[in-house]
Amino acid sequence: MLFCFVPLAMVVVASFLSKDSNHLVSLPFTLTNYAELFSPLFAKVFIRSLLIALFTTLCCLLIAYPFSYLLTKSKHQSVLLILIIIPFWTSSLVRTYSLIAILKFNGILNTLLLKIHVIDHPLSLLYSNFAVLTGLVYNLLPFMILPIFTNMERFDFRLIEAAKDLGASRLAIFFRVFLPNTAGGIISGCLLVLLPAMTLFYIPNVLGGARSILLGNMIQNQFLVLENWPQGAATSLLLTVLLFILLFFFRRYNREIVH
Protein backbone atom coordinates (compact mmCIF):
# COMPACT_ATOMS: atom_id res chain seq x y z
CA MET A 1 0.00 0.00 0.00
CA LEU A 2 2.74 2.41 1.04
CA PHE A 3 4.70 1.81 -2.15
CA CYS A 4 1.60 2.07 -4.29
CA PHE A 5 -0.21 5.12 -2.94
CA VAL A 6 2.55 7.40 -1.68
CA PRO A 7 4.31 7.71 -5.07
CA LEU A 8 0.95 8.00 -6.80
CA ALA A 9 -0.11 10.78 -4.41
CA MET A 10 3.19 12.57 -5.06
CA VAL A 11 2.57 12.39 -8.82
CA VAL A 12 -0.96 13.73 -8.36
CA VAL A 13 0.29 16.65 -6.27
CA ALA A 14 3.15 17.35 -8.66
CA SER A 15 0.81 17.44 -11.63
CA PHE A 16 -0.97 20.47 -10.16
CA LEU A 17 2.24 22.42 -9.38
CA SER A 18 4.30 24.78 -11.50
CA LYS A 19 7.64 24.17 -13.19
CA ASP A 20 10.79 25.20 -11.35
CA SER A 21 14.24 24.40 -12.73
CA ASN A 22 15.92 24.55 -9.29
CA HIS A 23 13.50 22.60 -7.12
CA LEU A 24 11.87 20.54 -9.90
CA VAL A 25 8.39 21.64 -8.78
CA SER A 26 7.07 24.67 -6.91
CA LEU A 27 3.92 26.56 -5.96
CA PRO A 28 1.48 27.95 -7.03
CA PHE A 29 -1.07 25.29 -7.84
CA THR A 30 -2.15 25.45 -11.46
CA LEU A 31 -4.21 23.62 -14.06
CA THR A 32 -2.02 24.59 -17.01
CA ASN A 33 -0.39 21.15 -17.08
CA TYR A 34 -3.76 19.58 -17.79
CA ALA A 35 -4.81 22.29 -20.22
CA GLU A 36 -1.59 21.54 -22.11
CA LEU A 37 -2.82 17.96 -22.62
CA PHE A 38 -5.50 19.28 -24.98
CA SER A 39 -3.03 21.10 -27.23
CA PRO A 40 -2.94 19.96 -30.90
CA LEU A 41 0.68 18.82 -30.60
CA PHE A 42 -0.08 16.61 -27.63
CA ALA A 43 -3.24 15.24 -29.27
CA LYS A 44 -1.23 14.32 -32.35
CA VAL A 45 1.38 12.42 -30.34
CA PHE A 46 -1.31 10.78 -28.27
CA ILE A 47 -3.29 9.54 -31.28
CA ARG A 48 -0.13 8.37 -33.03
CA SER A 49 0.93 6.45 -29.92
CA LEU A 50 -2.48 4.96 -29.52
CA LEU A 51 -2.56 3.79 -33.15
CA ILE A 52 0.88 2.21 -32.93
CA ALA A 53 -0.03 0.60 -29.61
CA LEU A 54 -3.30 -0.74 -31.00
CA PHE A 55 -1.55 -2.08 -34.06
CA THR A 56 1.14 -3.68 -31.87
CA THR A 57 -1.58 -5.31 -29.77
CA LEU A 58 -3.32 -6.60 -32.88
CA CYS A 59 -0.09 -8.06 -34.29
CA CYS A 60 0.72 -9.69 -30.94
CA LEU A 61 -2.80 -11.14 -30.75
CA LEU A 62 -2.68 -12.53 -34.29
CA ILE A 63 0.63 -14.26 -33.54
CA ALA A 64 -0.06 -15.29 -29.94
CA TYR A 65 -3.54 -16.79 -30.32
CA PRO A 66 -2.71 -19.53 -32.83
CA PHE A 67 0.69 -20.01 -31.18
CA SER A 68 -0.95 -20.54 -27.76
CA TYR A 69 -3.29 -23.08 -29.34
CA LEU A 70 -0.35 -25.02 -30.77
CA LEU A 71 1.41 -24.70 -27.41
CA THR A 72 -1.63 -26.14 -25.60
CA LYS A 73 -1.71 -29.09 -27.99
CA SER A 74 2.07 -29.56 -28.21
CA LYS A 75 3.91 -32.47 -26.67
CA HIS A 76 6.95 -30.24 -26.11
CA GLN A 77 5.01 -27.66 -24.14
CA SER A 78 7.55 -27.08 -21.37
CA VAL A 79 10.45 -26.72 -23.83
CA LEU A 80 8.54 -24.15 -25.89
CA LEU A 81 7.53 -22.24 -22.76
CA ILE A 82 11.15 -22.05 -21.65
CA LEU A 83 12.10 -20.77 -25.10
CA ILE A 84 9.60 -17.93 -24.62
CA ILE A 85 10.89 -17.09 -21.16
CA ILE A 86 14.69 -17.34 -21.74
CA PRO A 87 14.97 -14.00 -23.65
CA PHE A 88 13.64 -12.28 -20.52
CA TRP A 89 16.94 -13.06 -18.83
CA THR A 90 18.65 -10.61 -21.18
CA SER A 91 17.86 -6.92 -20.78
CA SER A 92 15.11 -5.83 -23.08
CA LEU A 93 17.25 -2.82 -24.06
CA VAL A 94 20.06 -5.10 -25.21
CA ARG A 95 17.63 -7.18 -27.24
CA THR A 96 16.24 -4.05 -28.80
CA TYR A 97 19.72 -2.87 -29.80
CA SER A 98 20.37 -6.26 -31.34
CA LEU A 99 17.35 -5.69 -33.56
CA ILE A 100 19.34 -2.87 -35.16
CA ALA A 101 21.83 -5.46 -36.38
CA ILE A 102 19.00 -7.28 -38.09
CA LEU A 103 17.10 -4.32 -39.49
CA LYS A 104 19.87 -1.87 -40.51
CA PHE A 105 20.66 -1.00 -44.13
CA ASN A 106 23.34 -3.67 -44.53
CA GLY A 107 21.95 -5.81 -41.74
CA ILE A 108 21.03 -9.50 -41.57
CA LEU A 109 17.50 -9.19 -42.96
CA ASN A 110 18.46 -7.10 -45.97
CA THR A 111 21.46 -9.33 -46.74
CA LEU A 112 19.23 -12.38 -46.59
CA LEU A 113 16.51 -10.88 -48.79
CA LEU A 114 19.17 -9.81 -51.33
CA LYS A 115 20.71 -13.29 -51.31
CA ILE A 116 17.42 -15.01 -52.10
CA HIS A 117 16.59 -12.32 -54.68
CA VAL A 118 13.37 -11.12 -53.08
CA ILE A 119 14.67 -7.54 -53.39
CA ASP A 120 17.38 -6.08 -55.64
CA HIS A 121 18.45 -3.20 -53.40
CA PRO A 122 18.40 -3.01 -49.61
CA LEU A 123 15.32 -1.57 -47.84
CA SER A 124 15.62 1.17 -45.28
CA LEU A 125 13.82 -0.64 -42.47
CA LEU A 126 15.46 0.98 -39.49
CA TYR A 127 14.19 4.29 -38.06
CA SER A 128 10.66 3.73 -39.40
CA ASN A 129 7.28 2.88 -37.94
CA PHE A 130 7.95 -0.65 -39.14
CA ALA A 131 11.05 -0.88 -36.97
CA VAL A 132 9.24 0.51 -33.93
CA LEU A 133 6.40 -1.92 -34.47
CA THR A 134 8.79 -4.85 -34.84
CA GLY A 135 10.55 -3.87 -31.65
CA LEU A 136 7.33 -3.46 -29.71
CA VAL A 137 5.81 -6.73 -30.94
CA TYR A 138 9.04 -8.60 -30.26
CA ASN A 139 9.32 -7.22 -26.73
CA LEU A 140 5.68 -7.55 -25.77
CA LEU A 141 4.69 -10.83 -27.44
CA PRO A 142 5.29 -12.98 -24.32
CA PHE A 143 2.88 -10.79 -22.38
CA MET A 144 0.21 -11.73 -24.89
CA ILE A 145 1.14 -15.43 -25.13
CA LEU A 146 1.28 -16.22 -21.42
CA PRO A 147 -2.26 -15.12 -20.39
CA ILE A 148 -3.83 -16.60 -23.52
CA PHE A 149 -1.95 -19.86 -23.03
CA THR A 150 -2.91 -20.09 -19.34
CA ASN A 151 -6.52 -19.54 -20.33
CA MET A 152 -6.47 -22.12 -23.14
CA GLU A 153 -4.84 -24.65 -20.83
CA ARG A 154 -7.95 -24.53 -18.70
CA PHE A 155 -10.27 -24.93 -21.69
CA ASP A 156 -12.16 -28.22 -21.64
CA PHE A 157 -11.59 -29.65 -25.10
CA ARG A 158 -14.48 -32.06 -24.55
CA LEU A 159 -16.71 -29.06 -25.24
CA ILE A 160 -15.53 -29.21 -28.84
CA GLU A 161 -16.71 -32.80 -29.09
CA ALA A 162 -20.05 -31.79 -27.61
CA ALA A 163 -20.36 -29.02 -30.21
CA LYS A 164 -19.49 -31.40 -33.05
CA ASP A 165 -22.03 -33.86 -31.72
CA LEU A 166 -24.71 -31.17 -31.87
CA GLY A 167 -23.88 -30.40 -35.49
CA ALA A 168 -21.63 -27.34 -35.20
CA SER A 169 -19.43 -26.55 -38.22
CA ARG A 170 -15.73 -25.71 -37.73
CA LEU A 171 -16.56 -22.01 -37.89
CA ALA A 172 -19.40 -22.38 -35.37
CA ILE A 173 -17.15 -24.37 -33.03
CA PHE A 174 -14.60 -21.56 -33.11
CA PHE A 175 -16.93 -18.59 -32.76
CA ARG A 176 -19.62 -20.13 -30.54
CA VAL A 177 -17.47 -22.26 -28.25
CA PHE A 178 -13.69 -21.76 -28.42
CA LEU A 179 -13.45 -17.98 -28.75
CA PRO A 180 -15.97 -17.07 -26.01
CA ASN A 181 -14.28 -19.47 -23.60
CA THR A 182 -10.81 -18.05 -24.25
CA ALA A 183 -11.84 -14.38 -24.40
CA GLY A 184 -10.65 -13.81 -20.83
CA GLY A 185 -7.08 -14.59 -21.86
CA ILE A 186 -7.33 -12.33 -24.91
CA ILE A 187 -8.49 -9.40 -22.80
CA SER A 188 -5.78 -9.88 -20.16
CA GLY A 189 -3.17 -10.16 -22.90
CA CYS A 190 -4.38 -7.03 -24.70
CA LEU A 191 -4.26 -5.03 -21.47
CA LEU A 192 -0.75 -6.26 -20.73
CA VAL A 193 0.43 -5.25 -24.20
CA LEU A 194 -1.52 -2.08 -24.98
CA LEU A 195 -0.31 0.11 -22.13
CA PRO A 196 3.39 -0.76 -22.25
CA ALA A 197 3.21 -0.31 -26.03
CA MET A 198 2.24 3.32 -25.44
CA THR A 199 4.94 4.00 -22.87
CA LEU A 200 8.03 1.91 -23.70
CA PHE A 201 10.10 5.00 -24.57
CA TYR A 202 13.43 3.35 -25.34
CA ILE A 203 12.10 1.26 -28.23
CA PRO A 204 11.04 4.26 -30.35
CA ASN A 205 14.24 5.97 -29.17
CA VAL A 206 16.47 3.16 -30.40
CA LEU A 207 14.56 1.97 -33.46
CA GLY A 208 12.43 4.93 -34.49
CA GLY A 209 14.98 7.67 -34.70
CA ALA A 210 14.27 11.35 -34.17
CA ARG A 211 10.96 11.48 -36.05
CA SER A 212 9.26 8.82 -33.97
CA ILE A 213 8.00 10.65 -30.87
CA LEU A 214 5.50 8.58 -28.93
CA LEU A 215 3.79 9.21 -25.62
CA GLY A 216 6.46 7.36 -23.69
CA ASN A 217 9.20 9.48 -25.23
CA MET A 218 7.18 12.57 -24.52
CA ILE A 219 6.92 11.81 -20.82
CA GLN A 220 10.60 10.99 -20.69
CA ASN A 221 11.39 14.27 -22.47
CA GLN A 222 9.21 16.26 -20.14
CA PHE A 223 10.95 14.84 -17.10
CA LEU A 224 14.56 14.56 -18.17
CA VAL A 225 15.15 16.94 -21.08
CA LEU A 226 12.72 19.81 -20.50
CA GLU A 227 12.81 19.24 -16.74
CA ASN A 228 9.09 20.01 -16.67
CA TRP A 229 8.18 17.57 -13.92
CA PRO A 230 4.61 18.79 -13.36
CA GLN A 231 3.83 18.40 -17.07
CA GLY A 232 5.34 14.89 -17.07
CA ALA A 233 3.31 14.00 -14.00
CA ALA A 234 0.10 15.18 -15.65
CA THR A 235 0.82 13.13 -18.79
CA SER A 236 1.55 10.02 -16.72
CA LEU A 237 -1.67 10.50 -14.79
CA LEU A 238 -3.62 10.59 -18.02
CA LEU A 239 -2.20 7.16 -18.85
CA THR A 240 -3.00 5.85 -15.35
CA VAL A 241 -6.60 7.01 -15.74
CA LEU A 242 -6.74 5.33 -19.15
CA LEU A 243 -5.51 2.09 -17.55
CA PHE A 244 -8.21 2.23 -14.90
CA ILE A 245 -10.92 2.79 -17.51
CA LEU A 246 -9.70 -0.25 -19.44
CA LEU A 247 -9.54 -2.35 -16.27
CA PHE A 248 -13.06 -1.29 -15.40
CA PHE A 249 -14.43 -2.47 -18.74
CA PHE A 250 -12.44 -5.67 -18.46
CA ARG A 251 -13.88 -6.48 -15.06
CA ARG A 252 -17.39 -5.73 -16.21
CA TYR A 253 -16.95 -8.01 -19.21
CA ASN A 254 -15.56 -10.76 -16.99
CA ARG A 255 -18.54 -10.51 -14.69
CA GLU A 256 -20.85 -10.86 -17.67
CA ILE A 257 -19.10 -14.10 -18.61
CA VAL A 258 -19.50 -15.46 -15.10
CA HIS A 259 -23.21 -14.68 -14.91
Next chain:
Amino acid sequence: MSEPLIAINQVYKSYGAASILNNISLAVYPGEFLTLLGPSGCGKTTLLRLISGFEQPTAGEIYINGQCVNHLPPQKRDVHTVFQSYALFPHLSVFENVAFALRCKKIANHVVKQQVDDALKLVQLDNFGARSIKQLSGGQQQRVAIARAIINRPQVLLLDEPLSSLDYRLRKAMQYELKQLQKTLNMTFVFVTHDQEEALSMSDRIVIFNHGQIEQIGTPREVYETPKNLHVAMFIGEANMFDIEVQAMDEQFIHTEIESIPLQCHNPGQYQLGEKVHLIVRPEDIRVWGESEVDDTNGMLPGKIVDIIYKGSTVDLKVKLPSGMLLNASEFFDEDDDTLEYALNENVWVHWITGWEVLLPYES
Protein backbone atom coordinates in the same frame (compact mmCIF):
# COMPACT_ATOMS: atom_id res chain seq x y z
CA MET B 1 -38.35 -57.76 -36.02
CA SER B 2 -38.09 -54.52 -37.99
CA GLU B 3 -34.98 -53.32 -39.80
CA PRO B 4 -32.18 -52.36 -37.42
CA LEU B 5 -31.64 -48.63 -36.92
CA ILE B 6 -27.96 -49.14 -36.22
CA ALA B 7 -26.09 -52.13 -37.58
CA ILE B 8 -22.54 -52.78 -36.46
CA ASN B 9 -20.86 -55.25 -38.71
CA GLN B 10 -17.66 -57.06 -37.62
CA VAL B 11 -16.08 -53.95 -36.18
CA TYR B 12 -12.52 -53.92 -34.88
CA LYS B 13 -10.81 -51.01 -33.16
CA SER B 14 -7.22 -50.84 -32.04
CA TYR B 15 -4.82 -48.12 -31.00
CA GLY B 16 -1.40 -49.19 -32.20
CA ALA B 17 -0.86 -52.68 -30.84
CA ALA B 18 -3.64 -52.39 -28.25
CA SER B 19 -6.82 -53.98 -29.45
CA ILE B 20 -9.88 -52.33 -27.90
CA LEU B 21 -12.76 -53.90 -29.80
CA ASN B 22 -12.66 -57.33 -31.32
CA ASN B 23 -15.10 -58.41 -34.02
CA ILE B 24 -18.19 -56.63 -32.71
CA SER B 25 -21.48 -57.26 -34.50
CA LEU B 26 -24.62 -55.75 -33.08
CA ALA B 27 -28.02 -54.51 -34.22
CA VAL B 28 -29.98 -51.76 -32.50
CA TYR B 29 -33.70 -51.70 -33.26
CA PRO B 30 -35.94 -48.61 -33.42
CA GLY B 31 -37.42 -47.54 -30.11
CA GLU B 32 -35.43 -49.90 -27.92
CA PHE B 33 -33.45 -49.16 -24.77
CA LEU B 34 -30.19 -50.98 -25.32
CA THR B 35 -27.53 -51.05 -22.63
CA LEU B 36 -23.84 -51.70 -23.15
CA LEU B 37 -22.68 -53.20 -19.88
CA GLY B 38 -19.20 -54.17 -18.81
CA PRO B 39 -16.35 -53.39 -16.44
CA SER B 40 -14.36 -50.21 -17.08
CA GLY B 41 -11.91 -50.54 -19.94
CA CYS B 42 -13.95 -53.22 -21.71
CA GLY B 43 -14.50 -51.10 -24.82
CA LYS B 44 -18.12 -50.08 -24.33
CA THR B 45 -17.41 -46.35 -24.42
CA THR B 46 -15.22 -46.84 -27.49
CA LEU B 47 -18.14 -48.49 -29.27
CA LEU B 48 -20.31 -45.51 -28.36
CA ARG B 49 -17.70 -43.14 -29.78
CA LEU B 50 -17.61 -45.17 -32.98
CA ILE B 51 -21.37 -44.75 -33.33
CA SER B 52 -21.25 -41.01 -32.60
CA GLY B 53 -18.35 -40.58 -35.03
CA PHE B 54 -15.55 -39.41 -32.72
CA GLU B 55 -13.57 -42.52 -33.61
CA GLN B 56 -13.30 -44.53 -36.81
CA PRO B 57 -13.28 -48.33 -36.80
CA THR B 58 -10.01 -50.02 -37.73
CA ALA B 59 -12.04 -52.56 -39.68
CA GLY B 60 -15.73 -53.28 -40.25
CA GLU B 61 -18.70 -51.07 -41.00
CA ILE B 62 -21.26 -49.11 -39.03
CA TYR B 63 -24.66 -48.45 -40.60
CA ILE B 64 -27.20 -45.95 -39.37
CA ASN B 65 -30.57 -46.25 -41.08
CA GLY B 66 -29.04 -48.47 -43.76
CA GLN B 67 -26.35 -45.93 -44.65
CA CYS B 68 -22.70 -46.71 -44.00
CA VAL B 69 -21.42 -43.90 -41.75
CA ASN B 70 -17.78 -44.96 -41.45
CA HIS B 71 -16.55 -41.74 -43.05
CA LEU B 72 -19.30 -39.41 -41.85
CA PRO B 73 -18.18 -36.82 -39.26
CA PRO B 74 -20.16 -36.51 -35.99
CA GLN B 75 -21.90 -33.38 -37.33
CA LYS B 76 -23.52 -35.35 -40.13
CA ARG B 77 -24.89 -38.21 -38.02
CA ASP B 78 -28.42 -38.19 -36.71
CA VAL B 79 -27.29 -39.21 -33.23
CA HIS B 80 -26.62 -37.06 -30.18
CA THR B 81 -24.64 -37.88 -27.06
CA VAL B 82 -25.16 -37.23 -23.37
CA PHE B 83 -21.58 -37.10 -22.13
CA GLN B 84 -20.36 -38.53 -18.87
CA SER B 85 -18.90 -35.13 -17.96
CA TYR B 86 -22.06 -33.45 -19.38
CA ALA B 87 -19.74 -31.09 -21.37
CA LEU B 88 -22.16 -28.19 -20.98
CA PHE B 89 -20.99 -24.84 -22.37
CA PRO B 90 -19.99 -22.76 -19.32
CA HIS B 91 -20.28 -19.43 -21.17
CA LEU B 92 -23.90 -20.00 -22.17
CA SER B 93 -27.13 -19.93 -20.17
CA VAL B 94 -29.26 -23.03 -19.70
CA PHE B 95 -31.50 -21.82 -22.54
CA GLU B 96 -28.62 -21.26 -24.97
CA ASN B 97 -27.04 -24.60 -24.07
CA VAL B 98 -30.24 -26.39 -25.03
CA ALA B 99 -30.67 -24.15 -28.08
CA PHE B 100 -27.13 -24.83 -29.33
CA ALA B 101 -27.99 -27.41 -31.99
CA LEU B 102 -30.80 -25.20 -33.32
CA ARG B 103 -28.56 -22.10 -33.40
CA CYS B 104 -26.08 -24.05 -35.51
CA LYS B 105 -28.86 -24.74 -38.00
CA LYS B 106 -29.77 -21.01 -37.97
CA ILE B 107 -33.38 -21.64 -37.02
CA ALA B 108 -35.72 -18.66 -36.48
CA ASN B 109 -35.83 -17.25 -32.95
CA HIS B 110 -39.48 -17.95 -32.15
CA VAL B 111 -39.13 -21.59 -33.24
CA VAL B 112 -36.01 -21.94 -31.09
CA LYS B 113 -37.84 -20.46 -28.12
CA GLN B 114 -40.75 -22.85 -28.53
CA GLN B 115 -38.59 -25.96 -28.93
CA VAL B 116 -36.21 -25.10 -26.08
CA ASP B 117 -39.12 -24.41 -23.73
CA ASP B 118 -40.65 -27.76 -24.70
CA ALA B 119 -37.37 -29.59 -24.12
CA LEU B 120 -36.83 -27.91 -20.76
CA LYS B 121 -40.36 -28.86 -19.75
CA LEU B 122 -39.67 -32.49 -20.69
CA VAL B 123 -36.76 -32.62 -18.25
CA GLN B 124 -38.69 -30.62 -15.65
CA LEU B 125 -36.52 -27.53 -15.83
CA ASP B 126 -39.16 -24.99 -16.88
CA ASN B 127 -38.16 -21.47 -15.78
CA PHE B 128 -34.49 -22.44 -15.49
CA GLY B 129 -33.62 -21.04 -18.94
CA ALA B 130 -32.00 -17.82 -17.74
CA ARG B 131 -29.73 -19.47 -15.18
CA SER B 132 -26.06 -20.01 -15.73
CA ILE B 133 -24.69 -23.55 -15.74
CA LYS B 134 -22.62 -22.89 -12.62
CA GLN B 135 -25.79 -22.17 -10.63
CA LEU B 136 -27.14 -25.68 -11.20
CA SER B 137 -26.74 -28.81 -9.10
CA GLY B 138 -25.31 -31.99 -10.59
CA GLY B 139 -28.75 -33.45 -11.21
CA GLN B 140 -29.96 -30.28 -12.89
CA GLN B 141 -26.86 -30.16 -15.12
CA GLN B 142 -27.63 -33.74 -16.05
CA ARG B 143 -31.13 -32.70 -17.15
CA VAL B 144 -29.75 -29.82 -19.22
CA ALA B 145 -27.38 -32.24 -20.95
CA ILE B 146 -30.32 -34.51 -21.78
CA ALA B 147 -32.48 -31.61 -22.99
CA ARG B 148 -29.63 -30.36 -25.16
CA ALA B 149 -29.19 -33.78 -26.73
CA ILE B 150 -32.87 -34.46 -27.48
CA ILE B 151 -33.72 -31.01 -28.87
CA ASN B 152 -33.11 -32.09 -32.47
CA ARG B 153 -35.11 -35.28 -31.93
CA PRO B 154 -32.19 -37.45 -33.10
CA GLN B 155 -32.97 -41.00 -34.18
CA VAL B 156 -30.64 -42.33 -31.52
CA LEU B 157 -29.57 -40.91 -28.19
CA LEU B 158 -26.23 -42.17 -26.91
CA LEU B 159 -25.72 -41.95 -23.15
CA ASP B 160 -22.21 -42.44 -21.78
CA GLU B 161 -22.52 -43.36 -18.09
CA PRO B 162 -24.73 -40.31 -17.59
CA LEU B 163 -25.75 -41.15 -14.03
CA SER B 164 -22.38 -42.20 -12.63
CA SER B 165 -21.67 -38.92 -10.84
CA LEU B 166 -25.05 -38.62 -9.11
CA ASP B 167 -25.72 -39.85 -5.59
CA TYR B 168 -27.69 -43.05 -5.03
CA ARG B 169 -31.14 -41.57 -4.47
CA LEU B 170 -30.90 -39.12 -7.37
CA ARG B 171 -29.55 -41.87 -9.62
CA LYS B 172 -32.56 -44.04 -8.85
CA ALA B 173 -34.92 -41.16 -9.63
CA MET B 174 -33.11 -40.30 -12.87
CA GLN B 175 -33.15 -43.95 -13.97
CA TYR B 176 -36.92 -43.90 -13.77
CA GLU B 177 -37.17 -40.51 -15.48
CA LEU B 178 -34.87 -41.51 -18.31
CA LYS B 179 -36.91 -44.62 -18.93
CA GLN B 180 -40.11 -42.54 -18.96
CA LEU B 181 -38.54 -40.01 -21.29
CA GLN B 182 -37.48 -42.75 -23.67
CA LYS B 183 -41.03 -44.10 -23.79
CA THR B 184 -42.54 -40.61 -24.21
CA LEU B 185 -40.23 -39.70 -27.09
CA ASN B 186 -40.22 -43.23 -28.49
CA MET B 187 -36.53 -42.63 -29.15
CA THR B 188 -33.82 -45.27 -29.42
CA PHE B 189 -31.44 -45.11 -26.46
CA VAL B 190 -27.99 -46.68 -26.39
CA PHE B 191 -26.89 -46.50 -22.78
CA VAL B 192 -23.43 -47.26 -21.43
CA THR B 193 -22.96 -48.29 -17.81
CA HIS B 194 -20.83 -50.47 -15.58
CA ASP B 195 -23.63 -50.75 -13.02
CA GLN B 196 -25.39 -54.08 -13.55
CA GLU B 197 -28.35 -53.12 -11.39
CA GLU B 198 -28.92 -50.02 -13.52
CA ALA B 199 -28.68 -52.12 -16.67
CA LEU B 200 -31.16 -54.71 -15.40
CA SER B 201 -33.75 -52.19 -14.31
CA MET B 202 -33.71 -49.91 -17.37
CA SER B 203 -32.96 -51.92 -20.47
CA ASP B 204 -35.00 -53.71 -23.08
CA ARG B 205 -31.85 -55.57 -24.03
CA ILE B 206 -28.40 -55.75 -22.49
CA VAL B 207 -25.12 -56.27 -24.33
CA ILE B 208 -22.47 -57.62 -22.00
CA PHE B 209 -18.92 -56.68 -22.86
CA ASN B 210 -15.64 -58.05 -21.62
CA HIS B 211 -12.13 -57.44 -22.99
CA GLY B 212 -13.47 -55.82 -26.15
CA GLN B 213 -15.79 -58.65 -27.01
CA ILE B 214 -19.52 -59.21 -26.70
CA GLU B 215 -20.18 -62.01 -24.22
CA GLN B 216 -23.96 -62.11 -24.45
CA ILE B 217 -26.89 -60.12 -25.82
CA GLY B 218 -30.31 -60.60 -24.29
CA THR B 219 -33.15 -59.23 -22.22
CA PRO B 220 -32.35 -58.50 -18.57
CA ARG B 221 -34.12 -61.71 -17.61
CA GLU B 222 -32.23 -63.83 -20.13
CA VAL B 223 -28.80 -62.61 -19.10
CA TYR B 224 -29.62 -62.96 -15.41
CA GLU B 225 -31.32 -66.32 -15.47
CA THR B 226 -29.48 -68.02 -18.31
CA PRO B 227 -26.00 -66.50 -18.47
CA LYS B 228 -23.97 -67.88 -21.35
CA ASN B 229 -20.68 -68.15 -19.51
CA LEU B 230 -18.96 -67.72 -16.22
CA HIS B 231 -18.07 -64.03 -16.74
CA VAL B 232 -21.68 -63.06 -17.46
CA ALA B 233 -22.92 -65.07 -14.49
CA MET B 234 -20.42 -63.55 -12.10
CA PHE B 235 -20.75 -60.00 -13.50
CA ILE B 236 -24.54 -59.81 -13.47
CA GLY B 237 -25.61 -60.07 -9.87
CA GLU B 238 -24.10 -62.19 -7.14
CA ALA B 239 -23.44 -65.86 -7.73
CA ASN B 240 -22.19 -68.91 -5.84
CA MET B 241 -20.10 -71.27 -7.92
CA PHE B 242 -19.43 -74.99 -7.40
CA ASP B 243 -17.15 -77.11 -9.59
CA ILE B 244 -18.94 -80.42 -10.11
CA GLU B 245 -18.47 -83.56 -12.14
CA VAL B 246 -21.20 -85.35 -14.05
CA GLN B 247 -21.34 -88.74 -12.31
CA ALA B 248 -24.50 -90.10 -13.85
CA MET B 249 -27.28 -88.73 -15.96
CA ASP B 250 -30.64 -89.51 -17.44
CA GLU B 251 -33.00 -87.60 -19.72
CA GLN B 252 -34.02 -85.18 -16.98
CA PHE B 253 -31.29 -84.99 -14.39
CA ILE B 254 -27.58 -84.88 -13.92
CA HIS B 255 -26.40 -86.63 -10.79
CA THR B 256 -23.39 -85.31 -8.99
CA GLU B 257 -22.13 -84.59 -5.52
CA ILE B 258 -21.18 -81.39 -3.69
CA GLU B 259 -19.33 -81.61 -0.37
CA SER B 260 -19.63 -85.41 -0.72
CA ILE B 261 -23.41 -85.13 -0.63
CA PRO B 262 -25.30 -86.54 -3.62
CA LEU B 263 -27.33 -83.94 -5.50
CA GLN B 264 -29.19 -83.75 -8.75
CA CYS B 265 -29.76 -80.90 -11.16
CA HIS B 266 -31.63 -80.37 -14.41
CA ASN B 267 -29.90 -81.80 -17.46
CA PRO B 268 -29.53 -79.14 -20.16
CA GLY B 269 -28.36 -81.92 -22.47
CA GLN B 270 -24.98 -80.62 -23.55
CA TYR B 271 -22.67 -82.34 -21.06
CA GLN B 272 -20.93 -85.72 -21.15
CA LEU B 273 -20.53 -88.30 -18.43
CA GLY B 274 -17.47 -87.49 -16.31
CA GLU B 275 -17.26 -83.89 -17.60
CA LYS B 276 -16.37 -81.11 -15.18
CA VAL B 277 -19.05 -78.39 -15.02
CA HIS B 278 -19.60 -75.10 -13.15
CA LEU B 279 -22.78 -74.99 -11.12
CA ILE B 280 -24.07 -71.48 -10.37
CA VAL B 281 -26.67 -70.65 -7.71
CA ARG B 282 -27.91 -67.11 -7.02
CA PRO B 283 -27.89 -66.12 -3.32
CA GLU B 284 -31.62 -65.40 -3.36
CA ASP B 285 -32.32 -68.96 -4.56
CA ILE B 286 -30.62 -70.53 -1.57
CA ARG B 287 -32.75 -71.49 1.41
CA VAL B 288 -31.18 -71.67 4.85
CA TRP B 289 -32.88 -73.69 7.57
CA GLY B 290 -32.15 -73.97 11.26
CA GLU B 291 -31.37 -77.51 12.44
CA SER B 292 -34.71 -77.78 14.24
CA GLU B 293 -36.70 -76.63 11.20
CA VAL B 294 -35.99 -79.63 8.97
CA ASP B 295 -36.74 -83.31 9.33
CA ASP B 296 -35.49 -84.61 6.00
CA THR B 297 -32.00 -83.37 5.16
CA ASN B 298 -31.78 -85.34 1.92
CA GLY B 299 -30.17 -83.17 -0.78
CA MET B 300 -29.19 -80.50 1.70
CA LEU B 301 -25.71 -79.23 2.56
CA PRO B 302 -24.63 -78.71 6.18
CA GLY B 303 -23.07 -75.41 7.10
CA LYS B 304 -22.40 -72.85 9.79
CA ILE B 305 -23.42 -69.20 9.74
CA VAL B 306 -20.33 -67.01 9.91
CA ASP B 307 -21.76 -63.60 9.01
CA ILE B 308 -25.17 -61.94 9.16
CA ILE B 309 -25.91 -58.65 7.34
CA TYR B 310 -29.32 -57.14 7.90
CA LYS B 311 -30.38 -55.20 4.78
CA GLY B 312 -33.95 -54.21 5.52
CA SER B 313 -35.83 -56.24 2.96
CA THR B 314 -33.41 -59.15 3.13
CA VAL B 315 -30.94 -60.76 5.47
CA ASP B 316 -27.65 -61.67 3.78
CA LEU B 317 -25.89 -64.67 5.27
CA LYS B 318 -22.47 -66.15 4.76
CA VAL B 319 -22.57 -69.87 5.35
CA LYS B 320 -19.37 -71.89 5.72
CA LEU B 321 -19.55 -75.37 4.26
CA PRO B 322 -17.48 -78.29 5.64
CA SER B 323 -14.88 -77.81 2.88
CA GLY B 324 -14.39 -74.21 4.02
CA MET B 325 -16.19 -72.71 1.03
CA LEU B 326 -18.26 -69.61 1.82
CA LEU B 327 -21.76 -69.52 0.42
CA ASN B 328 -23.72 -66.25 0.02
CA ALA B 329 -27.44 -66.52 0.75
CA SER B 330 -30.12 -63.80 0.73
CA GLU B 331 -33.21 -64.63 2.75
CA PHE B 332 -36.39 -62.60 2.19
CA PHE B 333 -38.88 -61.74 4.85
CA ASP B 334 -42.14 -63.37 3.91
CA GLU B 335 -45.29 -64.64 5.56
CA ASP B 336 -43.94 -68.15 6.08
CA ASP B 337 -40.92 -67.01 7.98
CA ASP B 338 -41.17 -63.38 9.00
CA THR B 339 -38.72 -63.57 11.84
CA LEU B 340 -35.68 -64.85 9.98
CA GLU B 341 -33.86 -65.39 13.21
CA TYR B 342 -30.34 -66.52 12.62
CA ALA B 343 -27.51 -66.61 15.10
CA LEU B 344 -23.80 -66.47 14.45
CA ASN B 345 -22.13 -69.89 14.51
CA GLU B 346 -25.53 -71.56 14.23
CA ASN B 347 -25.43 -74.90 12.41
CA VAL B 348 -27.80 -74.83 9.45
CA TRP B 349 -28.91 -76.79 6.41
CA VAL B 350 -28.87 -75.14 2.99
CA HIS B 351 -30.45 -76.17 -0.30
CA TRP B 352 -32.00 -74.81 -3.46
CA ILE B 353 -34.84 -76.00 -5.65
CA THR B 354 -33.59 -78.35 -8.34
CA GLY B 355 -33.67 -76.54 -11.66
CA TRP B 356 -32.95 -73.07 -10.25
CA GLU B 357 -29.25 -73.69 -10.67
CA VAL B 358 -27.36 -72.85 -13.89
CA LEU B 359 -24.79 -75.22 -15.38
CA LEU B 360 -21.95 -73.69 -17.40
CA PRO B 361 -19.10 -75.25 -19.36
CA TYR B 362 -15.91 -75.59 -17.33
CA GLU B 363 -13.39 -72.75 -17.74
CA SER B 364 -9.97 -73.22 -16.21
